[in-house]
Every structure is written in structure tokens, then in C-alpha cells.
Amino acid sequence: MKLIAALGLTLAAAPAWAQASPVPVQTINGTVLEITAEGQSKRVPDLATISAGVVTQAPDAASAMRENATRMDRVIAALKRAGIADKDLRTASISLQPQYRYGENQPPVITGYQASNTVTVKFRDIAQSGSVLDALVATGANQINGPDLGLDDPAAAMDEARLDAMAKARARAELYARAAGLKVKRILSISESGSEMPRPVPILMRAQGMVADSAQSKILPGEQSLTVNLSVQFELE
Template identity: 55%
Template sequence: MRSTIMLLAPAVLAAATPALAQTAPTMVPDGTLLDVSAEGRTSRVPDVATIRAGVVTQGQTAAAALSENATRMTRVLAALRQAGVATRDIRTASVSLSPQYRYTDGQPPAVTGYQASNSVSIRFRDVAKSGSILDALVAQGANQIDGPTLSLDKPEAALDEARTDAVRIARSRAELYAKAAGLSVARIVTISENGANDGSSPQPPMYAIARVMKNSESTPIAAGETQVSVTVSVRFLLK
């Protein structure tokens, strides 16, 4: 919870008016203006996990690397659909093919083969089941996992709750400073939203798939809680 304040006396605003020669003069209210910036927060349990899973293959030729990759990726996609993941929640994230080189002192790099990569971004709407589905993907040939990114499917209600909290905090601060200055809050002049966080977690680093394969139990994915926040700037009129 953060807040910043700025107290503007009418005389200060009037002194700044001549600089605005090309615009209409600013109407200064009869009182003192107080600017407060406040952040409101609320917590929610994430209900969506987004994970990127992919297949990396090697081959002596580009065609061989791509062919092996396509075969294994087809099995991975089939496993996703069999697990009940909707088609709309599966999206190709990246496809790449690159030569692999051997470097020797005094000689130009020599191509030793090719590496093909194909990955998909998967939205799991049942976070608790995402770990077991990942294990099934590994069994079908996936050897690269990136994630999870935990988020809210519909963050609007949580954002509105954070907005309400931000305005409440701003008004409480305004009343505190007004009382300290021997004034009172007459009304709100303007409200503007400066930024919001819808609860999405930052993208985590790539995890080695070997760690998943060594675990005989289902890979655990814990949702925990995520913070939803909104920052607002509120201008108050004090009298």
C-alpha cells in the first residue's frame, strides 16, 4: 500500500497560468488542491496456469530433424487432447530449425547436424491437474517445459475491488492531511488510473525436463495466491 501527496495552493496555480498563453485559462477552485496517489490491492487464488511444452530433436540432416520432431510433437498434441485440454487453449508458441556446428582452431566451423524445435503454449483451466498432464506429455516425447505462469481467467471483479480499495486509501490520506492542515475535504475534483496488475505471475525460467522424468509421482503445481493491484491519482479540494 503506497501513497504520495501533493498540496497545491491557489496562488501557485495562478502563477503558472501565464505559461499557458495558447490555451484557455485554468479555472482555480476556491480552496486548496491536494493530489494523492494510492495503490489498492486484493488477493485471489489463480485459476489458470499457462505452460509452454515443446520437443527438441537432433538429426544428421534438416529433414531428419524436422521429421522426428513432427512425429513426437504429433503425439504430444494428441496427449493434450486426450487429457481434455480444449483446442482453443493450445497455441503454437515457436518453431525453429538451426544447424549445429563443430568448432576447431584454425578451421572454419563444420556442420555436424541440425536441431529442430517446436513448442506450444497450453492454458490449463484446472491448475491442480496440470502437473499430471505435463507428465503425460513427457511420456509422449516432450523434452522442454517453460512455466507455469499463473493468472486469473476473469480478473475484472478483483481489479474493481482493488480500485475501490485505492480510492478508499486516497480519501483516508486526504482526510488525514486536511485535518493536519486545519482544513476539511470538500470533494473529489478528478480521479485517474495510473496502472494495474491483473494478478499474472512473472514468466519463470526454463526447467530441465530431466528433473520431471526422475520423479515417479505427478509433478506438483501449487496455485498459492496472487496479488491484484491498481494505482490511482485523486485530486481533492480542501476548504
């Protein structure tokens, strides 16, 4: 009983700062104005991502996989000779599928097997990527798709778009305030929605069975826009 009393005394003597206190609610005396603004920043892409693969066919599964592995080794070796780092190479998919012959009123018959191996490749020197793609085809790649053009580090560009959106929202709020004979007192809230990175632009595709032409393939990076949408609430007085 003495222990319980001592505990109760300790709790009762707890300092005021240790006790929970309600957060005061801000009062709004003026007019609330909500502005939606879109900010943009433009950049030239510095990163291209493509998928490169090898598709092989053989009468039996083991032969299809063995031939595929041999040709894929040559493709990967070509990428590394071109200076592609290990961190920029990633296996995307490996598959083995039976091939069928269909006859009328007959069950399907397996005629062979198709093996596929695809890697995702990041090119950090877009100007050199076209010649590398042609070298891939020459060394055995028969499936190339892409590129997905983007930025290696989009953080700075996105922050620039946020600043642009905020400046537009503030300028618009000042405009409305002047028109109403008021002034902007403070910002009540800021919310970000609909931030958008550039969408992939598929501008190059080589189908199975194609070979490199004498002219080199080219990837043109162009310019991409990054956008941020802000919703800002202002109090006018």
C-alpha cells in the same frame, strides 16, 4: 451571386446551440490536496500457462523435422486426451538449426540438424496440470517451461483494487482536512498509474532429456496480489 447570398444568410441564421462555445473553467477557491494511494486485491490463480516442446536431432534436416513432427503429434494428442481445448493450444515457435563441429584453424563443419517445436498450453484446472505435464514427458516432450500463473478474468479483481485505492485516498483526505480544520469539498481529478498484474512465477522446469519420475509434478497456485495506484486531487474548504 444570389446563391452565395443565400448561403451567407443561412449561416448567419444558424441557431445558438449549433455554435461552438468555450467550456467554462472551474474556479478553485479552497486548498488543493493531492493524495496518492495504492489499492490491492488478492486472488488465488485459476490459470496456469506453460510452454511444452520437442527437440530432435538428425544427420539431415528432413529427418530432424520428420522425427520432430511425429513426436509433437503425440504430445498434442496427449494434451487433447487430457481435456485441453483447441483454444488453449497455440504454436509458440518452430525452428531448424544446423549443428556444427569446430576444429582449430578449420572452417566449421555441419554435423547434423536440430529441430524444435514449442506450444503454449493454458491449464484451467491447475490441480490437474502436474499429471498432464508428466504425461507430456512420457509421450515425447523434452522441453517444458513455466508456469505463468494468473487469472482468467482479472477485471473484477482489478476493479476491487481500484475501489480499495479510492477508499484509502478519500480516508486520507478526510484525515488531513480534519487536522487542518477544514473539510473535503469535492474531487478535482483522478488519475490511475502503475496498475500491476501478478508477475509470472517460474516454479517448474524440465530440461531436455529428463523423464517423468514416479512422483507426480505439482503446481502450487498460492495467492497473488493485484495493485492499482491512484492520484486524486481534492479541494478542501
